[in-house]
Amino acid sequence: MLELKHIHKYYNPGTVNEMCLFRDFNFRVEDGEFVSVVGSNGSGKTSMLNIICGSIAADSGQILMNGRDITNLSEYRRLSKIGRVFQNPSMGTCPSMTIMENLSLAENKGKSYNLGRCVNKKRRETYQDMLRPLNLGLEDKLDVKVGALSGGQRQAMALLMSTMTPIEFLILDEHTAALDPKTAEINMQLTEQIVRQKKLTSIMVTHNLRYALEYGNRIIMMHQGKIILDKKGKEKEDLHVDEVLGLFNEISIECGN
Ligand SMILES: Nc1ncnc2c1ncn2[C@@H]1O[C@H](COP(=O)(O)OP(=O)(O)OP(=O)(O)O)[C@@H](O)[C@H]1O
Numbered sequence: 001m002l003e004l005k006h007i008h009k010y011y012n013p014g015t016v017n018e019m020c021l022f023r024d025f026n027f028r029v030e031d032g033e034f035v036s037v038v039g040s041n042g043s044g045k046t047s048m049l050n051i052i053c054g055s056i057a058a059d060s061g062q063i064l065m066n067g068r069d070i071t072n073l074s075e076y077r078r079l080s081k082i083g084r085v086f087q088n089p090s091m092g093t094c095p096s097m098t099i100m101e102n103l104s105l106a107e108n109k110g111k112s113y114n115l116g117r118c119v120n121k122k123r124r125e126t127y128q129d130m131l132r133p134l135n136l137g138l139e140d141k142l143d144v145k146v147g148a149l150s151g152g153q154r155q156a157m158a159l160l161m162s163t164m165t166p167i168e169f170l171i172l173d174e175h176t177a178a179l180d181p182k183t184a185e186i187n188m189q190l191t192e193q194i195v196r197q198k199k200l201t202s203i204m205v206t207h208n209l210r211y212a213l214e215y216g217n218r219i220i221m222m223h224q225g226k227i228i229l230d231k232k233g234k235e236k237e238d239l240h241v242d243e244v245l246g247l248f249n250e251i252s253i254e255c256g257n
Pocket residue numbers: 011012021039040041042043044045046047048
């Protein structure tokens with residue numbers, strides 16, 4: 001379970017650019033939930049993920065993980081339980097290292113081993129078996145540098161790498177936004193498969209309303225630092241893209257856009 005309680009967040013406090021993004025923001029994600037997060041630009045989606053992961057600090061409020069208060073826990077320590085994939089495929093993989101080295105590094109997350117000890121034949125075979133079902137031909141490219149892969153291949157790698165250690169939570173920040181439709185679909189299917197297999201509690205920010213409705217069991221919409229729609233289960237299944245789009249339009253008119 002992940003919980004944000006009474007979160008307050010100001011950007012640029014005490015300056016002319018001061019902006020209050022979250023005022024008493026509350027959000028709770030139950031174990032096993034896969035929450036899609038939609039919302040207009042600047043509504044606070046990435047800031048919320050950053051606060052959960054510890055990349056930025058809230059000004060006040062509490063962050064709980066499985067009931068434990070992690071508000072003051074460093075990002076590094078939080079990430080032993082959280083995997084995160086970003087929009088940019090070049091984040092989360094190292095371009096100057098080979099696929100083999102990248103996967104080994106990801107498997108070593110939290111361990112003090114160096115690479116030399118871990119790039120071995122057994123792992124090579126394991127990684128080939130892991131990559132084969134993706135049908136991206138990566139199993140035959142273990143010694144190719146990741147920088148030579150396409151964006152879609154790199155994002156599939158980033159997804160695998162973020163979930164190689166025994167994490168409980170997966171945070172996806174527009175992870176298919178930079179991919180062409182076919183590659184995005186492949187990455188979404190891979191996401192769903194990993195989430196189901198590893199029983200991960202997941203939060204996926206996306207601007208793709210179809211993905212937001214098709215994948216996961218809960219959807220929230222954010223607007224100006226608030227959750228303005230929250231549907232799960234059957235209520236979510238009954239939602240149509242047009243309805244969510246309608247809500248977007250209402251908000252835009254309200255904001256004078
Ligand atoms: N480091 C920062 N310093 C100052 N303001 C920030 C900072 N990060 C975000 N903001 C502001 O906070 C608001 C929310 O930004 P955030 O990136 O969380 O929104 P978002 O919903 O993820 O947007 P998008 O869909 O465009 O990615 C925006 O107005 C943004 O300008």
